[in-house]
Amino acid sequence: MKKLFIAAMLFVGLASFAQDTEQKPARDHKERMTPEQRNEKHLKKMTSELNLDASQQAQIKQLLAERSAKAESFKEARKAKKESNVxxxxxxxxxxxxxxxxxxxxxxxxxxxxxxxDQYKKWTALQEERKDKMREKIRERKDDNN
Structure with missing residues (x-):
């Protein structure tokens, strides 16, 4: 009787484990960064990609901060609309x-x-490349959902 019980528990455990591996894995949740951290990361990436000098870095840092603030306000407005169910x-x-x-x-x-x-030309090319990658990801998600 004891062996039968252990065998049944082992079978149930294996069956449930097998089902978990067949299901699509949940999307990896990345660590949430603050807007300042995102801006700093973006600035570092742009500096390495475009060989920015100190003056350009300062100007772009300001531009990224402005963009981030505007994006945050758009996000808040959208969230408020969504919460009001309008x-x-x-x-x-x-x-x-x-x-x-x-x-x-x-x-x-x-x-x-x-x-x-030269930097502007390279920047626009990188922007197009990123857009193409995003479009591809969207297509993949649509294909996965269908």
Whole structure:
């Protein structure tokens, strides 16, 4: 009887373990960084990729701080809308998209002023590369969900 009980427990344990490995692993949760930490990391990466001098680093650090503050305010506004359970209208969505496009264009113009021609060209190429990677990740997620 004791052996039968142990065998049954072993079987149940193995069966449940086998099911866990077949399921899709949960997305790895990265450690949350503060906006300042993200900006510092981004600045270091840009410095190494674009060979920025000290003056450019200071200007880009300021630009990243401004961008981060604006992004945080957009995030808070969106969160407030979501919590109030108010549906976003098509006009609001279009206005937000237009505002975001303006922010991107403004950021691009500021980067063009800060960087020299070669650095700017390399920066735009890196931006396109990152966009392509994001699009690929989105496609993968859509394919995984279907």
């Amino acid at each position: 549906k976003v209208t098509a006009e609001e969505r279009a206005a937000f998209k237009k505002q975001m496009d303006e922010e991107v264009a403004s950021n691009d113009a500021k980067m063009k002023v800060i960087l020299n021609a």
